[in-house]
Structures are given as C-alpha cells and as structure tokens.
Amino acid sequence: MTETCLDVRVRLLGEMALQNGVDRLVISDSLTVSWLLGIRSNVRLGADQPCFSVELDWRSGDCVVNYVIPRHEADRVRASLRTDVKYSGCSRYSVYEWSGSAWDDLDSSGSVGTDVRRDGLRFLGPQIEDVRRVLQPEHRRDLRALTAEVTNLVETIALRVTPSFTELEIAAQVASEALLVDGEPLVVLVGSGRDQFRFKHPVPRAVPVCGRVVISVGVRRHGVVTSVTRYLTFDPLAPHEHQLYRGLLEVEAAMLNASVPGARLSDGLEAGKAAYRQQGFPDGTWREHHQGGLAGFAPREILAGRDQDPILLDGAVVAWNPSAAGFKVEEVALVRDGGAQAIGAPGPNWPSVAVAGRQRPAVLQA
Structure with a gap:
C-alpha cells in the first residue's frame, strides 16, 4: 500500500x-x-x-x-x-x-x-x-502556493496605493485579502514617511501614506507560514538609496548562500555580518534588529544569534531579513545544496532585480 x-x-x-x-x-x-x-x-x-x-x-x-x-x-x-x-x-x-x-x-x-x-x-x-523542521513535499507545495498568493495580494494592493490611503486602510485590505484566501494574518505592518527610519516594526496608523511605504506581512495557512515585504515610493529614490537597497539584497544573498545542509544557523548570520561590511554599511548594523532565522511553521521559530544554533537540515526553511536606514528585505527560502532556494518571487507587474541568481523585488516607483 x-x-x-x-x-x-x-x-x-x-x-x-x-x-x-x-x-x-x-x-x-x-x-x-x-x-x-x-x-x-x-x-x-x-x-x-x-x-x-x-x-x-x-x-x-x-x-x-x-x-x-x-x-x-x-x-x-x-x-x-x-x-x-x-x-x-x-x-x-x-x-x-x-x-x-x-x-x-x-x-x-x-x-x-x-x-x-x-x-x-x-x-x-x-x-x-x-x-x-524538514518540510515534506506536501508542506513545500502548501508553502509555495501560500507564498504566491500572499505575494500577489500584497503587490496588487501596493500597486493601487495612492497618497489618499491611510496606513490602516492598507493594513485592513491586506488582512482582509489574507483571510479571503483562508490565511491567518499573523503580522501586518504598514509604515511610511519619516517613520520608515525610526521604526523597525511600523504598526499601521490612521495617517495618510507619504514618501516611502512598506507593507510587510506574515500569513499562516495549512500550518505553514510565509513572509512577504514590499516597498513603494512616491518620491524618486536618490542614487545612494538605490545603492543601499541593492546592498541589503547582497547581504541577503550572502545569508541565503550560506544556508546549506550541515551548516549552522549562525553561519548564515556570520555571512550576513561580513556582507554588511563588504557593502559599506556601518559597523554593528546587524545589531539594530534581528536578522531572521529558522522559519516554516512560524514567522521565525529560532532567531539567529540567540541561544539555539541548530544545524540546518536539507528541506528546512530559513527567512533572513537584513535591514538598514528604513529598508528591509525578506524572503522565505528552502535550505538546499548550493544555497537556499527562494520560495517566492516578484510578480509580473512588480519591478525586480537579479541578485546571485535569484529574482528579488525592487522598490516600486508609484
């Protein structure tokens, strides 16, 4: 049988x-x-x-x-x-x-x-x-499907955002759409303007969005959890801002490349620390916020740099989230030989950039 x-x-x-x-x-x-x-x-x-x-x-x-x-x-x-x-x-x-x-x-x-x-x-x-902690084929199928749907709903909402929207209205739409696809919205963060630089976790407020806008969500369905973050801006990014965001994508790539079977979770963090330095970020940038860690059935089950330092198993899930100066990049990825494979990707209507062989989201000019 x-x-x-x-x-x-x-x-x-x-x-x-x-x-x-x-x-x-x-x-x-x-x-x-x-x-x-x-x-x-x-x-x-x-x-x-x-x-x-x-x-x-x-x-x-x-x-x-x-x-x-x-x-x-x-x-x-x-x-x-x-x-x-x-x-x-x-x-x-x-x-x-x-x-x-x-x-x-x-x-x-x-x-x-x-x-x-x-x-x-x-x-x-x-x-x-x-x-x-090792996802079976059905778990991977469920996580890929969930990530695709959450990516689509976040990007669809972001593409229609105007300065007349409040942060709370955007958050309400995201939570509502997540529920409509049978998801549990575990994290719904929306922030904009100067608070992008002040708050690592911008809780949505009843204020109109302005400047740079972030939508960051975590959704659970069928037990698995995905995380998706997208940025849009009403103001053109300065060259140094483009460079900063690209630098974070390079940090993320280093962390993903280090997430291979047999490595320690801390190996990904150490690779990120080195990449922060290589990309010209200030010393200690990685200390300003946790950098992510083991995921799959929680937004983050174990944070890298805390007490536990598990060995990464083939088929486990990591979610790294390097951040600096009002930007964060984030992706759930499957631990594999040769580096973790991103489970999601930007949709056809969202700008993207290739980084270390992975298509990663760019910042949308609204």
Missing part, C-alpha cells in the same frame, strides 16, 4: 520514538501539530497553542493516532481534518470536558515522550523538532 503523507510523518516520528526508547508520543506543541496535520489547530486568530493534542501509540505494533480533544471542539476538529492528509491506519478520538485537561486521563503505562515538559513524561522536544 502506498503511504499517505500523514503515514510518512507518523513513520518518521515512530523511527525517532524507537531510537529514544518510547512507545508513545503526545504532541501538544502548535508547530508540531501544524507539521503533522497541516490544519489550523488554534481557535483564536494567530494563537500559538492548539486546542487539542495528538497521541501516537505504537504499543500494539502499528501506530494508533488518537486525537485528544475537548468535547466542544471535537466535531469541528474532525470536520477540519484535510482529506489529502489522511492516515491509513487506525484513528480514534478521545474527548474530555472543557473544565478538564488532555492530560487528565492519559494512560501512563509504557514509555511516553512529549514535545512539552510534563512531570513523569520524557521530554523529547528537540528530537521531535529535528523531524518536523
């Missing part, structure tokens, strides 16, 4: 469980639930915690997938399971009352591993993360 995509994910977790001497896993981390099932597991828009857990049980040999769900969510979760992400083995549903917990009736026999810390259970979070 041909394995379904959920069969493959369960098998990968089963191999990891066997290596670590456990015969059950309880999955309660939102990113792992997203990787496993490819559905919206939360109720509140943008929430980080799933409203149910998944128990994988190999005690009888073949895995039994048990959805542990509060009673009032059981029918909705069952209805939301994707028909293209089915498990060919045995599945069952265990419900509990809203006043209880998924852990109340957990059978403690055997050896149980979890992706969240619980007394008496074996914490296997890092091992599970190593499995789910």
